[in-house]
Amino acid sequence: MMDYIAYLHKDRKSDFGVSFPDFPGCITAGRTLEEARRRAAEALSFHIAGMVEDGEKIPSPSTVDDVVGDPAIKDAVAFLVPAHSERTIRVNITAPES
Structure with a gap:
């Protein structure tokens, strides 16, 4: 996560x-600070997806x-917004029983 x-x-x-310097055109807004922060995380995730x-x-x-x-x-x-990835990867492992 970045x-x-x-x-x-x-x-x-x-x-x-809210705007993002790394993603021109990715903007959002909120009536309260908490709403703006929540919507920023949603907008960033949606934009990256x-x-x-x-x-x-x-x-x-x-x-x-x-x-x-x-x-x-x-x-x-300025504040930081975590970018959550929706991508998943499959991992197969083999481990000893004992």
């Missing part, structure tokens, strides 16, 4: 907005150093 940086945006008269289905390469997570100078973070707060 963690991706998300930007949390909030204006006085708006909901909390779509990329996998389409055969697209999943980017490596940006580091804090990568995003420090990003103007998009000027009025935002």
